[in-house]
Amino acid sequence: MGIASSSGRASQVVVLGLDNAGKTTLLRHMKGDLKSISGRNAMKSVEVQSPHGSMALTMASWDLGGRIPDRALWRKYYKDADALIFVVDSADRRRLEESQNQLEDLLREDDLVDKPLLVYANKQDLPRALPGPELVEFLGLRTLKRQWHLQESTSKTGAGILEGLAWLSDATSASVKEEVSSTNCLMYEKHADDVSTADTEDAGSRAEVISECP
Numbered sequence: 001m002g003i004a005s006s007s008g009r010a011s012q013v014v015v016l017g018l019d020n021a022g023k024t025t026l027l028r029h030m031k032g033d034l035k036s037i038s039g040r041n042a043m044k045s046v047e048v049q050s051p052h053g054s055m056a057l058t059m060a061s062w063d064l065g066g067r068i069p070d071r072a073l074w075r076k077y078y079k080d081a082d083a084l085i086f087v088v089d090s091a092d093r094r095r096l097e098e099s100q101n102q103l104e105d106l107l108r109e110d111d112l113v114d115k116p117l118l119v120y121a122n123k124q125d126l127p128r129a130l131p132g133p134e135l136v137e138f139l140g141l142r143t144l145k146r147q148w149h150l151q152e153s154t155s156k157t158g159a160g161i162l163e164g165l166a167w168l169s170d171a172t173s174a175s176v177k178e179e180v181s182s183t184n185c186l187m188y189e190k191h192a193d194d195v196s197t198a199d200t201e202d203a204g205s206r207a208e209v210i211s212e213c214p
């Protein structure tokens with residue numbers, strides 16, 4: 001099942017965006033176990049292939065609408081999310097700013113801090129669609145301190161969807177790897193403090209053992 005499954009569970013991804021962005025249409029194109037596709041809470045499990053292997057993603061699609069009606073309610077969906085997918089209707093220029101504000105609000109949420117972000121610049125088939133590179137600038141993605149990727153898509157036909165998911169699969173795998181290595185690092189540092197007053201030779205051998213911890 002690839003690197004991500006070594007964490008013991010499938011990665012959880014939350015799919016968000018304004019109403020009419022194309023979230024439900026997007027989910028329809030993903031192969032997998034569909035629990036529900038309509039309504040405000042669509043759940044889906046998909047398996048994604050990437051060069052690092054396959055990984056299972058559980059998607060919770062929560063339609064936010066233009067306002068944020070009940071933050072407490074959708075917060076519980078992304079509380080455990082490993083990553084965030086944000087869908088933008090690139091052709092609806094009137095609402096691009098609303099999308100940008102919505103995304104900014106989301107990225108400020110404590111539960112989503114540092115989580116990889118995949119943006120689908122959706123509805124690229126429409127003539128007025130803002131091209132991906134321009135949306136990157138408009139949304140200010142380059143200033144983000146997290147892993148991010150913008151993928152042009154046409155969820156009506158499925159174009160671009162798998163490419164985005166493959167990036168996400170790699171990004172969440174990388175997050176798992178980072179978690180593991182930062183745990184090692186902390187253990188090592190703690191140990192180094194512990195031994196500051198101890199015999200140096202002992203310290204070296206104990207540090208080596210600790211740095212091999214999984």
Ligand SMILES: Nc1nc2c(ncn2[C@@H]2O[C@H](COP(=O)(O)OP(=O)(O)OP(=O)(O)O)[C@@H](O)[C@H]2O)c(=O)[nH]1
Pocket residue numbers: 017018019020021022023024025026063064065122123124125126153154155156157
């Ligand atoms: N032209 C075009 N239309 C699309 C595309 N993706 C979705 N649509 C259309 O946009 C409309 C909204 O799509 P949905 O998938 O229902 O959007 P949603 O984000 O789930 O919307 P809500 O559930 O209302 O929040 C539908 O009429 C879709 O057929 C696309 O890539 N291109």
Ligand SMILES: [Mg+2]
Pocket residue numbers: 023024025039063
């Ligand atoms: Mg929908």
